[in-house]
Amino acid sequence: xxxxxxxxxxxxxxxxxxxxxxxxxxxxxxxxxxxxxxxxxxxxxxxxxxxxxxxxxxxxxxxxxxxxxxxxxxxxxxxxxxxxxxxxxxxxxxxxxxxxxxxxxxxxxxxxxxxxxxxxxxxxxxxxxxxxxxxxxxxxxxxxxxxxxxxxxxxxxxxxxxxxxxxxxxxxxxxxxxxxxxxxxxxxxxxxxxxxxxxxxxxxxxxxxxxxxxxxxxxxxxxxxxxxxxxxxxxxxxxxxxxxxxxxxxxxxxxxxxxxxxxxxxxxxxxxxxxxxxxxxxxxxxxxxxxxxxxxxxxxxxxxxxxxxxxxxxxxxxxxxxxxxxxxxxxxxxxxxxxxxxxx
Numbered sequence: 011x012x013x014x015x016x017x018x019x020x021x022x023x024x025x026x027x028x029x030x031x032x033x034x035x036x037x038x039x040x041x042x043x044x045x046x047x048x049x050x051x052x053x054x055x056x057x058x059x060x061x062x063x064x065x066x067x068x069x070x071x072x073x074x075x076x077x078x079x080x081x082x083x084x085x086x087x088x089x090x091x092x093x094x095x096x097x098x099x100x101x102x103x104x105x106x107x108x109x110x111x112x113x114x115x116x117x118x119x120x121x122x123x124x125x126x127x128x129x130x131x132x133x134x135x136x137x138x139x140x141x142x143x144x145x146x147x148x149x150x151x152x153x154x155x156x157x158x159x160x161x162x163x164x165x166x167x168x169x170x171x172x173x174x175x176x177x178x179x180x181x182x183x184x185x186x187x188x189x190x191x192x193x194x195x196x197x198x199x200x201x202x203x204x205x206x207x208x209x210x211x212x213x214x215x216x217x218x219x220x221x222x223x224x225x226x227x228x229x230x231x232x233x234x235x236x237x238x239x240x241x242x243x244x245x246x247x248x249x250x251x252x253x254x255x256x257x258x259x260x261x262x263x264x265x266x267x268x269x270x271x272x273x274x275x276x277x278x279x280x281x282x283x284x285x286x287x288x289x290x291x292x293x294x295x296x297x298x299x300x301x302x303x304x305x306x307x308x309x310x311x312x313x314x315x316x317x318x319x320x321x322x323x324x325x326x327x328x329x330x331x332x333x334x335x336x337x338x339x340x341x342x343x344x345x346x347x348x349x350x351x352x353x354x
Contacts, residue, residue, distance in 0.1 A: 018090040019306040026314045039347050042328040043338040069333040080318055095308045100183040101315045102130040109177045111169050117159040126257045156315050177230045191307040205289055207246040212282045255279045284335045287346035294320045
């Protein structure tokens with residue numbers, strides 16, 4: 011039952027704090043990778059009886075249950091408010107956008123059954139009961155443009171537009187939160203979006219050999235204008251032309267602390283995977299710190315979502331690693347828990 015706001019703020023902050031203290035993030039995440047079987051992992055994460063299903067299906071069931079638990083816990087927290095902040099629904103909408111990608115792909119390949127989706131009801135905007143009529147499923151939403159079954163060749167373009175739409179919804183929602191914590195929350199997401207653009211630009215350049223203009227067309231923008239002056243792409247524009255094997259080009263970069271180490275006299279190449287893992291850990295650490303700095307605002311639950319989503323990623327990585335018999339040390343490296351190896 012929803013409470014008045016002051017009571018809800020106090021209750022939610024206390025409840026969310028307790029949940030975070032038990033989360034498998036940071037040093038506690040190592041426990042996920044110290045188990046030896048999927049059955050052990052299930053017992054550690056859920057403390058419930060392991061389903062009697064084939065081993066090949068258990069990993070998928072474990073990951074689905076972990077996601078379901080994460081979403082249910084977040085909804086249980088925000089349901090204490092009679093009028094939850096828009097930012098909470100927007101965070102859940104990240105799953106709606108991913109759901110639509112899966113739905114579009116299923117329709118593209120003429121699948122008769124709707125794929126498994128993340129249930130964020132009552133915060134959903136996709137009308138799942140209208141399957142398989144895509145134009146009715148997206149009607150009245152920010153994704154109403156997705157109104158026909160895509161061709162295989164259109165999938166990537168549609169996914170890019172879906173991601174861009176979500177980023178804009180997230181950014182707009184940040185502008186509506188309480189003034190006392192608005193700057194720090196906006197800064198948290200702003201830096202992540204900008205750095206994601208840098209990483210995407212580097213991957214497209216290094217792994218796909220794309221040129222500047224093509225890379226710029228694939229970046230995330232704050233508006234449909236897609237201006238070269240857009241606030242989200244400035245960091246990416248600065249590094250697109252830098253030589254990826256020249257330390258001198260990168261040593262004064264404002265994010266130099268995220269770079270893979272350079273040793274004098276040793277061949278060096280910028281490593282997007284290293285940057286991603288280091289930045290992801292710092293992003294989660296910062297969210298954890300901010301959780302406690304702005305109680306009784308939207309900040310704690312926004313940060314809770316970020317930290318617990320990292321926990322979900324850790325659980326998925328541990329599950330997949332056990333399924334594929336990946337050594338625990340390598341699995342932790344993949345999860346960003348251990349330092350990545352400098353592949354030079």
